[in-house]
Amino acid sequence: MRKTMLSPKSTELVEASLPAVAAAIGEISELFYARMFEEHPVLQRDLFNRGNQANGTQPQALAGSVAAFAAGLLAGQTPDAMLRRIAHKHVSVGVTPGQYAVVHKHLLGAVAEVLQVSEEIGAAWSEVYWLMADTLIGLERFLPRGWEEHRVIARFQETDDVVTFVVRPLNGPVPPSQAGQYVSVQVELEDGARQIRQYSLSGRTDDALQFSVKRDGEVSNHLHDEVVAGSVINVSQPSGDVTLEPGDGPVLLASAGIGCTPMVAMLAELAAVGSPREVIAVHGDRDQFTHPFRADLAQLVGKLDNGLAHVFYERPVGEWPAERTGYVDLAGIDLPQDTTAYLCGPTPFLKAMRAQLLGAGVTDIHYEVFGPDLTR
Structure with missing residues (x-):
């Protein structure tokens, strides 16, 4: 049986x-990555996002997840949503x-070097890890994984800096997916x-998947x-656990920038079944x-009663309208407290x-973030 609690x-x-x-x-993470990449350069080249390494967001995300998990253990709680999100990304x-053993070796080595901790404290943090x-x-054992070659059967220019790709597997059927999920794309630079x-x-059809890409980095x-x-x-294979939950209560789909992509997919799913939900x-x-899928948003909302x-x-x-100029503000929008909220966009x-949602009494909140999760 898997151990779920720290020893006293x-x-x-x-x-x-x-x-x-x-x-x-921050210092621990920097040293950890330097050590790991020196011994395993292929991980830096092919697995870890080089842009996030360069701007420091990957170490920040690691710091947040380890600290959150340790704090949760001390409080007798497990941050399930965080762990599910990490598992899907992995x-x-x-x-x-x-690869977890590789991370363990270099992470705990960095902790010991930076803080000069005793062997006892090192062993305790090893237990946390x-x-x-x-x-x-x-969690990852039960999630679909694997890579397939896909042919691009179409591409559409949504805005000056957003392109939609429609892809189909070279062999076999289109894998199952849910609105709100994502795919990883691997390219050779x-x-x-x-x-x-x-x-x-x-979006998707019976024989193709669709994903949209904003121009903002080397890939x-x-x-x-x-x-x-x-x-x-x-x-x-499609991954991600931020998908529409069944029910008949009100739904909020809130996005900013390219964060509209999973929201449009969810909106299309609701419209396709003629959902009576608010x-x-x-x-x-x-x-x-600069607003991708602007026409789709109006059309899909128009299909919902x-x-x-x-x-x-x-x-x-x-x-x-003056009241719609500036950043998104939920203050003027009527949000029932039993609303299920789905969010996607930049960390701020x-x-x-x-x-704003918590201030309005809405607590059922799900979010997807592109890149390392720095929302904690």
């Missing part, structure tokens, strides 16, 4: 050392159980690195510039011309929406 002695040691570990987690990029790792390995990025599904640039109809790309779609963008759309533009072009947007 480790609990005491982790509780005493958690403030010091949390305070030094299988989407191909993390294997054996393996509790988290074993939980993730258990000019320097030989096989980098991986996740993109939300913005997205490669997809925009090099991948055309007829190209073959490596695509993972559906509130909220989106924020720079202006009308109880659908409403609220769109905010920071710098709208032409006439636009997610934090602001979560605070």
